[in-house]
Amino acid sequence: MPSALKYELVARCSTTKARAAILTLPHGPVQLPLFMPVATQASLKGLTPQQLEETGCRLCLNNTYHLGLKPGQEVLEKLGGAHKLQGWNHNILTDSGGFQMVSLLKLANVTEEGVRFLSPHDGTPMLLTPEHSISLQNTIGSDIIMQLDDVIVTTSPDMERMREAMERSVRWLDRCIAAHKNPTKQNLFCIIQGGLDLELRARCCKEMVARGTPGIAIGGLSGGEAKADYCRVVSTCTSLLPEMKPRYVMGIGYPEDLVVSVALGADMFDCVWPTRTARFGNAITKYGVLNLRHARYANDFGPIEEGCGCVCCREGEGGLGVTKAFIHHIAAKETVGAHLLTMHNVHYQLALMRSVRDSIIEDRFPAFLKQFFADRHDGDKTKYPDWAVEALRTVGVDLMEP
């Protein structure tokens, strides 16, 4: 099928499955691997689009479910799409809306036609079909759009349902491809399903890769499965995916998950956690998460993170030199506290992925991984998570070796 992107491989890690690439989308190039902040309702937690741009972000996520509700397809149509709505001239990715519908509307269930739910307002049965989701995303005008898939939690014991969901997702992909009106302007990504069953995942990869979408997502994860199971699924899928296409693992954002997933061959990630957690006074740093509402920070006049290059932490020209003590002073009392932490947290995530990328290009990613885990766990190897140690061993990196 046609595509509206260009994937250029820049470097491959000589040890792990990590890759560095340039992905050129309709609104400009982005560097892979990449973290995408989530601007759910066309805004990122109080940051102006200009401030978001200053963090280096060139691809953010909007949620189709939310934009479908507010402002709605008709308004989006009149405005000319989500880029126009939010004054964002860089790239946008949208999800299908199905996942949120199933998880937020209690009476939703999935049939072959689509996601059925009762209108919470008047109880009328309603339906979101693959055609519908694509039509909404066509109107939104996002640079990357996602197929509607049949998602069930990976931990579901119902294997029959799992197989049905995977096969249905393939059939819905065909309907999405057929419904997609702008294949030369918007890139449709398929979503690999199949739960934790590697056999199902492999079949799904084969079926979906054959459809030739411009990019491929690995879906249904980050739903509470064991991390080791997660890693097995990601690694199984990436081994079966074409090398010259971007691979997106949905809903992943903890720093450890990101670096391990890159080592397993994934390129793109999104998660609400870094921005949501800022609201609760949490700062992400390379030594772990700090809750700046804690009294111990009331008199801490150091930056949120020493050496951080974000607008908040930086001193001098263009930097604010904000201290932990000041964030403590306003956290949960003034929204500016959340805005400042959001700027820092988004910057942290993007900077992390930039340094991952640099290390891949310079072919020192294994050393990067060792330093990353040492920083996070104060050099104490007994604290390293087993799943990460195991997963990295499968791609030739032994965190335990001196």
Place this chain on the structure above:
Amino acid sequence: MEKPGIFEIIRPEDPSVLGPRLGQLTVQGRSKLETPNFLAISSRGVVPHMTPDVIAASSQIGGVHMALEDFIEKSPSGTPPIMKIPGNPLHTFTAIPNSIITLLAPRRTPAVTAPNGNSDTAISVFTSTGFQALSNKSYISSIQTLRPDISIALADLTYGPLPGTKRTVKMSDRTQEWLSDLLSENGHGGAVFAPILPIDSLSQSEYLDYLADDQAGEISGLAFYDSNLLPDIPATTSLSRLPHLSLDEPASPHHILRQISLGMDIFTIPFIGHATDAGIALTFRFPRPLPDDAVASNDTGSSVVPLGIDMWIPTHATSLLPLSNSCTCYTCTSHHRAYIQHLLSAKEMLGWVLLQIHNHHILSEFFSSIRASIKMGTFEADAEEFGRIYESELPEKSGKGPRVRGYHFKSEGPGEAKKNKAPWGNLGSDDQSAGRGLVPDENSTELQEKGFAEKVEE
């Protein structure tokens, strides 16, 4: 010894003439503040909704009003954190741009009424951990540590019903004594503004005479809790050369103009923040709408032009117009009404950020036009025209504001209504961002029309 003035009056040539004044406030190391002008009001050291980088990049704010009560809640260590910072603690701690002038007052403006009265040595202030006494001694030492560019001396104020004669005598006695203590101990050399009490001038005549005769050379400005006192200030050269700061909470631009006509120079304007929180974009220009704006603001059918636009109104949902035509603020040059409307209706914090940027810009432009008008000698006629063209009051608020932050509001007693309505309760989530607005408000027909989903034929 007389201190060098920080204020220069450019017009009128004789400053004792009652009328609009053009001036310039100069504080070393900060940008000059041309007057008439305003100081942004801060809360806990931040201008609500605006991060310091946004203030630097997207506002013309020249000064900020800060309240000591925002920094001194009881802490385990005893010393408030901000007091431990060397140099210029207010700027360093709050990260506001160095070009911006800081004015320190004991209390916020507007301040929450304290249940306890003041004593001979202390007033009652409201911190995030509750009411506490602030002695003049401690206020003076805070000023010496915080080194604000300007501080307002402690005043013995009552809130609520007008005080009786006995009380007003006490008010002016205490205020005089507190000011005198501050001036005699004012080692750091920062400018001090003397409060003018919100009681009739006769009741504080002794205090006013004290200012005129004994302290005019020591103080750098007058802070009015009631602007009606302006004409009653002794017309001595030494007093009239001082800048006049209004803490009178003007309710609308008309009040600002009236105060300017009486000789007010610098304002604090709570209605900017109130408008922002209410989802109202201020749109007034001085003295009349810009040519482009006339049509846009006149769509209410009334011949009187509104002072602002209620951005909650759904008709803005598809409007690609800026909040105010030919407005050059970040919000208006980068975004349109449809986005602001969407953000408000989706309860996204950015909605209030963008309104706050715009509303502060509108006030900066308002004052800039006022200065031009005074310079041209047309202020009286212009103010009269403004009064004729514009509505007398700001639009009513129709939508919900941002979440009310509890410590801003003192509970008036048991049974008081909750300030924030509970978000969607049935989703079992304590995370607002997950539970908020996610269940459609619309019925199925509306959902179908919006393109959200389709009805199923049974």
